[in-house]
Amino acid sequence: MPDLNESRASLQETMTFLGAIASGLEEAIGESANSISYLAGKRLGMQLSSGIEKTGDIELALISVRKVLLDNGCLWHFEAFKTHDRPEMVQPSDDGQDINLVFRDCMIRQSLFTFGHHQKGSLCNMMFGFFSGALQNIMGHDSTLEILHAGENACYKRLIIHSGENGARKAVTQ
């Protein structure tokens, strides 16, 4: 327990610092801060997931991403979620497939609340980047993590894997 308290305290201090940087970036350069955070997250996702087993199955890929997060002490717990009006957990979309995710414990949300920053800002884009980088390694496809709802106790997001014909073309042109 003392170890856990110590690591939580370190995480808190780091996230507080990161929250302040993100807030300052948003004020100084506006929406460009989103791109910077996205790229930082993507690089982190690619680095932390390097060498992990590859799969084409979206649910197995998410298990791998969860493992990467846990192994690296990231407080970003998420789970797949299916509402009553959705026939399947994973559904085909225009250029691939999508799945809805619920994020409960999130170090970014807690960091934002501690200082009264807005949700859906550049730090949230860092998570989008992280997933994008990790899933690029694991599935070999580009992906989008769209924020459907940013709540006080949980966030609801849609993960789109661009594995279709249009998605493959998009990945090549990037």
Add this chain to the structure above:
Amino acid sequence: MQELEIAVHEQACRGCQMCVDVCPTKVFEFDEEKRLCVVKHAEDCIACLSCAYICPSGAITHANYHVVKNFYRDLAFCKKMEKTI
């Protein structure tokens, strides 16, 4: 953990439909007859608590949900206040 519970208290609800608008998973429905909001799909609730925060009359309550792990500034103070970290 037990199944999540969500309830709209009829006597408190004023039928403003803010919960219907804010809910991302369409848990609520507006009952035209009673002119009140009701829980239609409790199984779809993700416990984001946005409805409870936005409801002007505090008519919505949740039970058996996962409370996120909060950050606290002072470990010694938290210990004294018996707050979990």
